[in-house]
Amino acid sequence: MIITVASGKGGTGKTTIATNLAWTLAQKRESEQESPIWLIDCDVEAPNAALFIHPIFEIEKKVERQLPIIQQDLCTGCGVCVDVCEYNALAIARGKTLFFKDLCHACGSCVLNCPENAIQESPEMIGLLQQGNRGALKFAQGILEIGFSSPTPIIRDLKKWIIPDKPQHESTYILDASPGTACPVVESLRDADFALLVTEPTPFGLHDLKLVAELIFKEFQIPSGIVINKSGRGDEIIEQFASEMKIPILMRVPLSRDIAEAYARGDLLVDAFPQYWDQFIDLYKKISEITGERQPKQ
Amino acid sequence: MNIAITLSDNKGLDSTLSSVFARCPFYMLIDPETKIFTIEENPAQNASGGAGIKAAQWMIDKEVSGVISGSVGPKAHDVLSSAKIPAFKSKGESIEETLKAYLGKELESFFEPNVDAHSGIQE
Numbered sequence: 444m445i446i447t448v449a450s451g452k453g454g455t456g457k458t459t460i461a462t463n464l465a466w467t468l469a470q471k472r473e474s475e476q477e478s479p480i481w482l483i484d485c486d487v488e489a490p491n492a493a494l495f496i497h498p499i500f501e502i503e504k505k506v507e508r509q510l511p512i513i514q515q516d517l518c519t520g521c522g523v524c525v526d527v528c529e530y531n532a533l534a535i536a537r538g539k540t541l542f543f544k545d546l547c548h549a550c551g552s553c554v555l556n557c558p559e560n561a562i563q564e565s566p567e568m569i570g571l572l573q574q575g576n577r578g579a580l581k582f583a584q585g586i587l588e589i590g591f592s593s594p595t596p597i598i599r600d601l602k603k604w605i606i607p608d609k610p611q612h613e614s615t616y617i618l619d620a621s622p623g624t625a626c627p628v629v630e631s632l633r634d635a636d637f638a639l640l641v642t643e644p645t646p647f648g649l650h651d652l653k654l655v656a657e658l659i660f661k662e663f664q665i666p667s668g669i670v671i672n673k674s675g676r677g678d679e680i681i682e683q684f685a686s687e688m689k690i691p692i693l694m695r696v697p698l699s700r701d702i703a704e705a706y707a708r709g710d711l712l713v714d715a716f717p718q719y720w721d722q723f724i725d726l727y728k729k730i731s732e733i734t735g736e737r738q739p740k741q
Numbered sequence: 742m743n744i745a746i747t748l749s750d751n752k753g754l755d756s757t758l759s760s761v762f763a764r765c766p767f768y769m770l771i772d773p774e775t776k777i778f779t780i781e782e783n784p785a786q787n788a789s790g791g792a793g794i795k796a797a798q799w800m801i802d803k804e805v806s807g808v809i810s811g812s813v814g815p816k817a818h819d820v821l822s823s824a825k826i827p828a829f830k831s832k833g834e835s836i837e838e839t840l841k842a843y844l845g846k847e848l849e850s851f852f853e854p855n856v857d858a859h860s861g862i863q864e
């Protein structure tokens with residue numbers, strides 16, 4: 444099962460929920476000798492789950508893209524490459540090709556179409572993938588290289604690296620998505636069985652929750668559930684939306700100074716406050732029930 | 742030799758000068774001496790990215806000897822200057838005024854393409 448933890452914006456406690464859920468399940472499963480739990484930090488622009496998990500990384504993999512390199516001595520200035528480049532990354536001025544790296548999508552079209560074979564490819568690193576574990580919990584993350592602005596291919600490669608094409612039914616992958624509702628979030632939700640939406644009971648929280656719920660409704664049609672973080676005053680606005688949309692509220696984490704302090708220290712909630720242990724087990728149980736209901740009976 | 746003037750509408754010699762280079766809807770290609778002109782749609786106007794490069798490439802393909810616009814972006818600047826096509830900041834409200842200023846060499850240049858402004862791409 445793939446569970447993607449998402450939120451319309453940053454700072455709602457998405458990473459708190461993802462890390463604690465994964466950590467709790469991993470320890471429970473270890474004692475029951477079941478298949479491993481994976482936590483995958485898909486927020487490749489600002490990965491921070493590792494700050495709470497403290498994993499030991501064992502394997503690394505580079506993500507590269509192939510950039511065109513034009514051999515000016517072979518180039519006749521015919522202009523074919525300029526015409527085939529969908530992204531306007533090339534120009535020809537006075538028989539000399541100009542290449543604009545920041546517009547290039549590394550699609551390879553110019554390389555394929557150059558009649559003189561004057562364009563070679565050269566790899567450029569755009570990100571790094573890492574995997575390891577902490578105890579029974581398997582952990583993986585992707586890191587976008589500084590200076591690059593396209594996180595989506597890193598997330599795609601990260602998922603491909605960790606999640607097999609046909610994941611075994613009993614394996615659980617918990618994906619910590621990046622905040623927002625843009626392409627990286629769409630990529631993190633692709634193939635997910637369940638979306639766990641973390642929100643705060645404020646008008647802003649509601650606004651962002653609506654956006655992400657809408658995205659899931661339009662693009663994925665997968666079941667989802669809500670976790671209200673900093674719960675307490677104001678829960679009604681989330682409750683009202685949840686009942687309108689028929690999205691269940693699965694868990695509430697109260698607004699509390701102690702929790703905020705534990706977070707600031709980099710402590711996991713379930714380590715600092717063991718009473719949350721059962722709540723996360725319960726959260727997973729509810730998710731399993733919801734996704735189980737939807738599975739076609741054979 | 743034609744020069745290109747960026748336009749925000751298509752009303753012949755009464756057209757409005759555009760303040761942008763890459764994403765204006767029309768270009769006037771005009772011979773500043775004879776005033777013979779055509780107005781063409783900008784093929785780069787709706788490009789999702791790299792409009793400046795595409796528009797500048799179009800200027801090169803049309804063999805213009807200069808560009809007059811309210812502004813020129815950095816990428817268009819790179820392409821135009823590599824092609825040694827000078828770009829000038831438009832002046833006044835009308836095509837007539839800005840052309841007069843161009844012929845009087847009164848227009849401010851966006852960059853120094855280190856070539857005489859009227860030699861265009863011939864060498």
Ligand code: SF4
Nearest residue numbers: 518519521522524557
């Ligand atoms: S297609 Fe090849 S030969 Fe033609 S301009 Fe591009 S690099 Fe040069």
Ligand code: SF4
Nearest residue numbers: 528547548550551553
């Ligand atoms: S690889 Fe694709 S995007 Fe990059 S310059 Fe070539 S054709 Fe354009």
